[in-house]
Amino acid sequence: MAPVTLGKAINMGLRKAMEDDPKVLLMGEDIGRLGGVFRVTDGLQKDFGEDRVIDTPLAESGILGTAVGLAMRGYRPVCEIQFDGFIFPAYNQIVTQVAKIHARSRGRMPMRIVVRVPFGGGIGAVEHHSESPEAYFSHTPGLKVVACSNPVDAYWMIQQAIRQDDPVLFFEPKRRYWEKADLDTTVEPEPLFESRLVRPGHDCTVLAYGPMVKTALQAAAAVEGEGRSLEVVDLRTLSPLDLGPVFESVRRTGRCVVVHEAPTNLGLGSEIAARITEECFYSLEAPVLRVGGYDTPYPPSKMEEDYLPDLDRILDAVDRSFTF
Amino acid sequence: MTQATADERRTDGDRDTVLYEQMLFIRRFLEKVDVLYRQGQMHGPAHLGLGQEAIAVGAASVLRPDDYSIGTYRGHAHALARGAPPEAVLAELLGREGGICGGKGGSMHITSVEHGYYGSYAIVGAHLPIAVGLAWASRIKKTGQVTICFFGDGAVNIGAFHEAVNLAALWALPIVFVCENNQYMEYSPISSMIPVERPAASRASAYGLEPLVVDGNDVSAVAELVGAAVDKARDGGGPALIEADTYRLKGHSAADAGAYRPAEEVEQARTQEPLLRQRAALVSAGTDEQDLIRLETRIAIAVSGLADRVLAAPKPDPATVWTDVWADGGSRWRN
Ligand SMILES: Cc1ncc(C[n+]2csc(CCOP(=O)(O)OP(=O)(O)O)c2C)c(N)n1
Ligand SMILES: [Mg+2]
Numbered sequence: 001m002a003p004v005t006l007g008k009a010i011n012m013g014l015r016k017a018m019e020d021d022p023k024v025l026l027m028g029e030d031i032g033r034l035g036g037v038f039r040v041t042d043g044l045q046k047d048f049g050e051d052r053v054i055d056t057p058l059a060e061s062g063i064l065g066t067a068v069g070l071a072m073r074g075y076r077p078v079c080e081i082q083f084d085g086f087i088f089p090a091y092n093q094i095v096t097q098v099a100k101i102h103a104r105s106r107g108r109m110p111m112r113i114v115v116r117v118p119f120g121g122g123i124g125a126v127e128h129h130s131e132s133p134e135a136y137f138s139h140t141p142g143l144k145v146v147a148c149s150n151p152v153d154a155y156w157m158i159q160q161a162i163r164q165d166d167p168v169l170f171f172e173p174k175r176r177y178w179e180k181a182d183l184d185t186t187v188e189p190e191p192l193f194e195s196r197l198v199r200p201g202h203d204c205t206v207l208a209y210g211p212m213v214k215t216a217l218q219a220a221a222a223v224e225g226e227g228r229s230l231e232v233v234d235l236r237t238l239s240p241l242d243l244g245p246v247f248e249s250v251r252r253t254g255r256c257v258v259v260h261e262a263p264t265n266l267g268l269g270s271e272i273a274a275r276i277t278e279e280c281f282y283s284l285e286a287p288v289l290r291v292g293g294y295d296t297p298y299p300p301s302k303m304e305e306d307y308l309p310d311l312d313r314i315l316d317a318v319d320r321s322f323t324f
Numbered sequence: 325m326t327q328a329t330a331d332e333r334r335t336d337g338d339r340d341t342v343l344y345e346q347m348l349f350i351r352r353f354l355e356k357v358d359v360l361y362r363q364g365q366m367h368g369p370a371h372l373g374l375g376q377e378a379i380a381v382g383a384a385s386v387l388r389p390d391d392y393s394i395g396t397y398r399g400h401a402h403a404l405a406r407g408a409p410p411e412a413v414l415a416e417l418l419g420r421e422g423g424i425c426g427g428k429g430g431s432m433h434i435t436s437v438e439h440g441y442y443g444s445y446a447i448v449g450a451h452l453p454i455a456v457g458l459a460w461a462s463r464i465k466k467t468g469q470v471t472i473c474f475f476g477d478g479a480v481n482i483g484a485f486h487e488a489v490n491l492a493a494l495w496a497l498p499i500v501f502v503c504e505n506n507q508y509m510e511y512s513p514i515s516s517m518i519p520v521e522r523p524a525a526s527r528a529s530a531y532g533l534e535p536l537v538v539d540g541n542d543v544s545a546v547a548e549l550v551g552a553a554v555d556k557a558r559d560g561g562g563p564a565l566i567e568a569d570t571y572r573l574k575g576h577s578a579a580d581a582g583a584y585r586p587a588e589e590v591e592q593a594r595t596q597e598p599l600l601r602q603r604a605a606l607v608s609a610g611t612d613e614q615d616l617i618r619l620e621t622r623i624a625i626a627v628s629g630l631a632d633r634v635l636a637a638p639k640p641d642p643a644t645v646w647t648d649v650w651a652d653g654g655s656r657w658r659n
Contacts, residue, residue, distance in 0.1 A: 051464050056491075057487075057490065057491065057494065059453075059487040059490070059491065061453060061483060061484050061487050062453045062456065062484070062487030062488060062490070062491050063453075064453070065450065065451075065452065065453020065454045065456060065457060065484065065487070065488065066453055066454075066456045066457040066460055066491060067457060068453070068454045068457055069442075069453070069454045069455060069456060069457015069458040069459070069460065069461065070457040070458075070460055070461055071457070072442060072454070072457070072458060072461075073457070073458060073461035073462075073465075074461075075461060077457075089483075092447065092450060092484075093450060093453065096447045096450060097445070097447070097450055097451075097454065101443070102648055102649070102650070102651055103428055103647075103648045103649045104425055104428050104429050104433050104435065104443070105425065105429075105435050105437065105443070106425065106426045106428065106647075106648050107648050107651060108435070108437040109435070109437060109442070109443070110651060111651075141649050142649055142650065144650070164651075164652075165651035165652065166650045166651045166652060
């Protein structure tokens with residue numbers, strides 16, 4: 001069992017999905033010969049051919065639209081968007097067509113499409129290359145949205161997403177592409193649409209997904225010695241949200257902090273806070289607090305450390321939740 | 325510009341009568357929708373293709389049953405021309421039980437997978453890349469199936485048109501793009517919205533395609549030119565981009581009187597509309613006018629009976645809004 005990077009794990013997951021089902025196709029800019037700008041599709045065109053790993057022109061609307069037509073004909077296209085900010089030319093297709101065609105056709109036109117989106121900051125890139133657009137899609141009925149946080153999940157979740165009969169936005173934490181973990185490809189994975197308690201604790205529940213899970217775990221480790229015990233949940237699925245385990249956790253801890261890189265204003269944290277308040281009102285010792293990006297465009301790379309939530313910002317929110 | 329000439333066309337009396345009958349049925353159907361709209365029986369917009377029937381009928385006449393077509397919100401004619409059941413189409417328009425999309429599509433999203441009509445799309449341009457995907461699948465499956473994609477003159481100004489035609493040409497896909505140039509983008513003459521002479525044909529060369537123009541009010545000419553393009557695409561010859569000249573006899577939607585159009589222009593168009601022309605062609609080719617009158621009476625009766633039956637149907641069950649949003653069983657469990 002060799003350690004693999006998150007990027008390699010997705011590559012292995014894609015390979016497995018393509019071996020298992022000849023209807024799985026990959027499409028995107030420079031994903032074939034080059035293997036993608038992050039090399040996530042490295043070697044797949046060589047092994048599966050140009051009709052299954054398709055190098056497309058630069059045309060996100062055209063790529064997604066073509067995927068819609070392919071899905072109508074029974075294929076399972078997996079589209080790579082190079083960077084988060086480049087999804088917007090495809091936004092129209094995703095929101096007005098991909099999300100709605102299943103309902104409109106009463107299931108006669110399945111939309112088995114996966115859109116892979118490297119997201120988030122932390123690699124010294126700039127706006128359009130560091131953004132977190134997941135809330136736009138989570139807001140849209142008809143789409144499913146997931147975010148992986150580690151190589152093991154990445155390997156399984158991409159395969160599970162491809163097997164879905166619904167369209168899935170698959171968010172990949174780009175700054176974690178190079179992080180390694182041991183991957184056992186023989187164990188049975190957990191269901192895709194379940195959140196996971198990744199660190200038990202009893203003082204405050206910290207919710208995170210994608211790149212922020214590691215940060216949340218670091219925060220929990222940092223205060224362990226100070227006698228403060230944080231429970232960390234990796235949400236994994238953003239639409240549908242799996243908040244059952246979260247409610248259970250918050251009822252025990254009485255406090256909750258939601259963390260994401262996306263701006264807090266009308267972000268996923270806002271919805272989660274509302275739902276926790278509805279479900280756990282009498283257990284809460286403090287309001288649910290949100291930690292996230294600011295209500296500004298993503299800053300130039302020299303300033304991204306000031307923008308991105310880090311360990312200090314998470315712990316500051318935890319401290320504030322103890323002041324109520 | 326290439327224009328199919330009259331003497332190139334097939335002359336087949338039976339076929340010409342069938343084309344007339346299909347156009348006439350669609351005409352009466354759309355007129356009925358217009359009336360029902362005015363009577364308050366229909367909610368939401370109704371974009372009627374009155375005057376554009378020859379394009380839908382002529383193009384559908386050259387397709388195999390397993391071919392694909394796809395169009396816009398002005399797509400009732402296209403669904404009917406492929407064989408979609410008129411009663412189910414009308415029920416969808418009027419929001420009655422038995423609608424072809426179960427009441428979830430409405431006038432702008434008529435779809436009939438069973439008849440190869442892969443949907444009408446209300447977001448201008450959005451379906452052009454989707455058509456590319458349908459055609460891509462035919463290419464890899466090597467089934468010889470062709471996709472026809474219909475769109476309006478206004479759609480050539482949106483990026484998706486250019487992305488789609490470019491992809492289709494690059495990948496030599498079996499697809500025929502048919503621009504229904506009805507001269508108007510909503511309330512604006514298309515000539516005031518394009519920097520070139522023709523909305524589609526003038527753009528063809530940018531994608532290495534031949535500029536093809538056809539008289540879209542001449543059903544035989546449409547069948548001829550689209551037929552040639554379909555045959556070529558089926559044989560691996562790649563895509564075509566056809567511009568079919570026509571005219572929208574009514575407003576943009578049933579709510580629009582179309583008063584911004586010069587009266588002379590409308591009057592002139594009424595003399596050039598496809599039904600009049602096909603009827604005249606049939607008569608001059610020797611069809612007995614009495615036969616045509618009988619046909620016309622039969623269709624009028626059929627359409628009015630159809631409307632009566634649909635109007636008698638109940639509204640769809642409101643619980644259907646919870647169904648099919650997701651393939652995994654709808655949305656109730658999330659709400
Ligand atoms: C993306 C988008 N923008 C605007 C509209 C509103 N709209 C509906 S139809 C139309 C005009 C389209 O003209 P054309 O493509 O010539 O088609 P026609 O209506 O003449 O059939 C407009 C502006 C729309 N449906 N979609
Ligand atoms: Mg028009």
